[in-house]
Amino acid sequence: MILHEDPRSGNCYKIRLTAALLGIPLQFRAYDIMNAETRTPVFLANVNGNGRIPVLQDGDKFLPESNAACFYLAEGSGLIPDDRFERADMLRWMFWEQYNHEPNVATLRFWMAFVGEDALNDLQRALLPGKREQGDAALALMDKQLASRRWFVGDRISLADIALYAYTHVSDDGGFNLKAYAHIGDWMERIASEPGYVPMNKETPLAVRGPAD
Amino acid sequence: MILHEDPRSGNCYKIRLTAALLGIPLQFRAYDIMNAETRTPVFLANVNGNGRIPVLQDGDKFLPESNAACFYLAEGSGLIPDDRFERADMLRWMFWEQYNHEPNVATLRFWMAFVGEDALNDLQRALLPGKREQGDAALALMDKQLASRRWFVGDRISLADIALYAYTHVSDDGGFNLKAYAHIGDWMERIASEPGYVPMNKETPLAVRGPAD
CATH class of the missing domain: 3.40.30.10 (Glutaredoxin)
Structure with missing residues (x-):
């Protein structure tokens, strides 16, 4: 593939x-x-x-x-729960990621770390406070969910964790203060300890998708 | 339930x-x-x-x-394809719907038909042309996909069709010109002909989710 x-x-x-x-x-x-x-x-x-x-x-x-x-x-692996409700709940977090998390957390990373705050256009500048607020709300909701559980769904890592980890663990690039979310910090360490884990390649040219892309 | x-x-x-x-x-x-x-x-x-x-x-x-x-x-019904690739491809259209279609097509419906164009704030007004363009791009991509096939995935109706139908078939409320998309028109008729089909309830107070919600 x-x-x-x-x-x-x-x-x-x-x-x-x-x-x-x-x-x-x-x-x-x-x-x-x-x-x-x-x-x-x-x-x-x-x-x-x-x-x-x-x-x-x-x-x-x-x-x-x-x-x-x-x-x-x-499909067919342990990264997708066997239980029907948990499987749908995994998808719930993945849809939430694309609607509530990525357009705020990933877009601010793109704007702040790669476009550069000084190079933002007027519309991006106007959107920035709202995206900051909604990105922090998304991180706060994750932190609350992780206060009482090790993984987003069920009792082991699933695609919900992977989908949410990708932009969360580099959200400081976008100016988010990850230190404010202790449960997210512990969860990120658990993910990085999984057998087979690979880090994100941060060396080569960036591409995240955002409203202007 | x-x-x-x-x-x-x-x-x-x-x-x-x-x-x-x-x-x-x-x-x-x-x-x-x-x-x-x-x-x-x-x-x-x-x-x-x-x-x-x-x-x-x-x-x-x-x-x-x-x-x-x-x-x-x-799950377990004919609305989810048996084939592994088709099942993922169905989810592909459903994720696309939440990222590329709903934030444009549904949000403009909410703004134009329920908030009212005159009542939009400055930020919403600034976002409107981009959302109009991206909403039309989403409808055009759907129309192109449907030019050579009856359903988005496989050879029968799936959740991909249902997810995309919901806001598409009322997109004229948001000022989109559905008549410009002939293949979408034929596909909407096929959906409305499915056994068990129920129309959307347009009588009671609206709620669509949008950036301000």
């Missing part, structure tokens, strides 16, 4: 981490979204008509959306 | 429609988000700490996030 990705993107890292925890080998094809490499006619026609990465390729099939790709890799 | 909902919300309608197509009886508990009925201490403590509807209750368990609730109801 081939992961079409930018190594800087937390959404891409989710898939890398899922594959690593499961011992599934992946090949990688890198794109730089800052240079619109996912908007070329060839990419749009063959990889993803939505012009985004990550996309997981399995043979001649292409699967966009990071959380769907993680689900594809993890 | 009890659906905590506002009958006006497309996200709530997804769950109603899924249950109707499957013949699963639901009870309903209505909230008016315009009056912050999902932000009370009791709601936050017992139903959803994220302060949102819909929430599907099964006994003493509460499941927020519309698409997760649909998955919970539909």
Whole structure:
């Protein structure tokens, strides 16, 4: 399988981490979204008509959306709970991540650490306080959930933890104060201690998806 | 099972429609988000700490996030494909719906049809052209996908169709010109012809979730 990705993107890292925890080998094809490499006619026609990465390729099939790709890799493994309610509850946190967490926590990381606060346009500047507030609300909700439990769903790591870990553990890049969330800190240590864990590659050009992308 | 909902919300309608197509009886508990009925201490403590509807209750368990609730109801039914790739591809469209479609198509419906264009604040006014453009891009991507196929995934209706139908079929409320998307029109007719189909309740107070909610 081939992961079409930018190594800087937390959404891409989710898939890398899922594959690593499961011992599934992946090949990688890198794109730089800052240079619109996912908007070329060839990419749009063959990889993803939505012009985004990550996309997981399995043979001649292409699967966009990071959380769907993680689900594809993890079906039948312990990363997806056996219990029907817990399985849906795992998806609940993954949908919540894409709606309430990523557009705030990941977008601020992109704006602050890669675009640069001085280079933001007027609309981004106007959105910043709201995204800061909603990002902190998302982190606070996670912290509350983790106050009484080790993992988001059930009694072991699942895709819900992986999906939420990706942008949370680098949220200080976006100016969030992770030290304020002690339970998140403990949970991040548990994830980093999992057999097969791989760190996020922070060396190469960034790509996170945001409203302007 | 009890659906905590506002009958006006497309996200709530997804769950109603899924249950109707499957013949699963639901009870309903209505909230008016315009009056912050999902932000009370009791709601936050017992139903959803994220302060949102819909929430599907099964006994003493509460499941927020519309698409997760649909998955919970539909597991083991024909609304979720048997094929592993198709199942992930269904989730791909459902994640895409929450990230690329709902924040544009549903939010403009809320702003235009319920808040009223004249009552929008400056930030909402500044966001409007971008949301219009991205909402049209989402509808265009759907139309393109449906040009060569009857359903989003596989050869029959799945949760992907239900998730995308909910806000698409009322997107004219938000000022989108559905007549411009012929394949979407045909697909909407197919959905409305499914045995067990129920229409959206448009009579009672609206609630869709948006950035200000």
